[in-house]
Amino acid sequence: MTASKHTIDRFRLDGRVCVVTGALGLLGREHCRALAGAGARVVVADLDEKGCEAFAAALSDELKMSEETGPVALGFDVTDPDSVDDALERCLDATMTVHALVNNAAINDMVENPEANAELSKFENYPLELWRRSMEVNVTGTFLCSQRFGKVMADQGRGSIVNIGSTYGVSGPDQSLYKRPDGSQKFYKTPAYPTTKGAVIQFTRYLAAYWGQAGVRVNTLTPGGVENDQPDHFQSMYGKRTPLGRMADRTEMAGALIWLCSDASSYVTGANICVDGGWTAW
Numbered sequence: 411m412t413a414s415k416h417t418i419d420r421f422r423l424d425g426r427v428c429v430v431t432g433a434l435g436l437l438g439r440e441h442c443r444a445l446a447g448a449g450a451r452v453v454v455a456d457l458d459e460k461g462c463e464a465f466a467a468a469l470s471d472e473l474k475m476s477e478e479t480g481p482v483a484l485g486f487d488v489t490d491p492d493s494v495d496d497a498l499e500r501c502l503d504a505t506m507t508v509h510a511l512v513n514n515a516a517i518n519d520m521v522e523n524p525e526a527n528a529e530l531s532k533f534e535n536y537p538l539e540l541w542r543r544s545m546e547v548n549v550t551g552t553f554l555c556s557q558r559f560g561k562v563m564a565d566q567g568r569g570s571i572v573n574i575g576s577t578y579g580v581s582g583p584d585q586s587l588y589k590r591p592d593g594s595q596k597f598y599k600t601p602a603y604p605t606t607k608g609a610v611i612q613f614t615r616y617l618a619a620y621w622g623q624a625g626v627r628v629n630t631l632t633p634g635g636v637e638n639d640q641p642d643h644f645q646s647m648y649g650k651r652t653p654l655g656r657m658a659d660r661t662e663m664a665g666a667l668i669w670l671c672s673d674a675s676s677y678v679t680g681a682n683i684c685v686d687g688g689w690t691a692w
């Protein structure tokens with residue numbers, strides 16, 4: 411290992427290729443922006459190829475990147491092995507190699523329209539089909555991308571995989587958080603999401619142990635709830651359950667993500683880094 415004169419240099423990602431799945435989502439876009447800002451060539455990966463192209467172009471303009479170092483767009487479905495294989499091939503055609511993979515794509519079902527799904531969100535009624543879909547995207551998708559993209563890293567003897575977890579993968583949901591101001595409850599956090607995120611944290615440990623000797627580090631980054639125009643009442647309840655007293659800003663995962671993808675975390679593997687305002691400390 412070459413020791414850098416300045417520790418801060420070890421956070422830089424110049425010349426590194428970092429693949430981000432779920433790149434068009436709330437946090438995915440911030441992950442891409444953070445990694446590109448640290449010098450990485452980011453592979454913007456999500457279901458909608460045209461959307462990936464548009465975001466990659468916008469990011470390139472925003473950060474004034476050249477065609478050789480700027481973001482690459484890759485539309486694929488993380489649950490489909492053929493689609494992942496094809497994406498890897500196209501990625502390598504464009505970037506030659508892969509240094510880091512951020513498994514960020516996930517389904518957090520029923521968050522958008524809880525009122526409409528009130529009855530279905532109860533554990534007793536929760537549909538098997540939704541359970542299976544979350545397992546497919548959140549767990550199988552993480553497995554497939556790690557297996558395919560990670561092999562490139564293992565073959566070259568170096569790489570970093572960051573699996574995006576959730577506080578609900580660490581502690582069980584407090585259902586009273588979802589009570590409305592009048593005390594009624596129209597939405598329950600569903601069982602699939604916390605279960606899949608717990609699986610992601612354990613998968614991280616498995617793979618860190620398996621690929622340690624191959625030079626591939628594997629860690630979980632566990633975000634807390636991110637502010638995204640939730641009702642004031644919800645934000646206030648969330649803040650009261652959080653030592654730092656508030657929800658996360660979408661930009662606040664960036665420091666930990668850059669650290670985990672870079673050589674600055676060269677002796678960190680199998681860890682779960684919680685960026686959750688202390689939510690899991692209580």
Ligand SMILES: NC(=O)c1ccc[n+]([C@@H]2O[C@H](COP(=O)([O-])OP(=O)(O)OC[C@H]3O[C@@H](n4cnc5c(N)ncnc54)[C@H](O)[C@@H]3O)[C@@H](O)[C@H]2O)c1
Binds near residue numbers: 436577
């Ligand atoms: N937002 C939060 O408050 C929060 C809190 C804790 C953890 N997280 C985690 O952070 C990550 C990102 O969350 P977010 O809020 O940005 O989610 P989001 O719903 O905004 O984005 C998820 C993205 O994943 C993509 N995706 C879904 N299925 C896919 C598939 N089969 N193949 C490829 N892409 C697919 C979607 O198209 C979407 O762009 C997730 O892993 C989530 O569990 C988020």
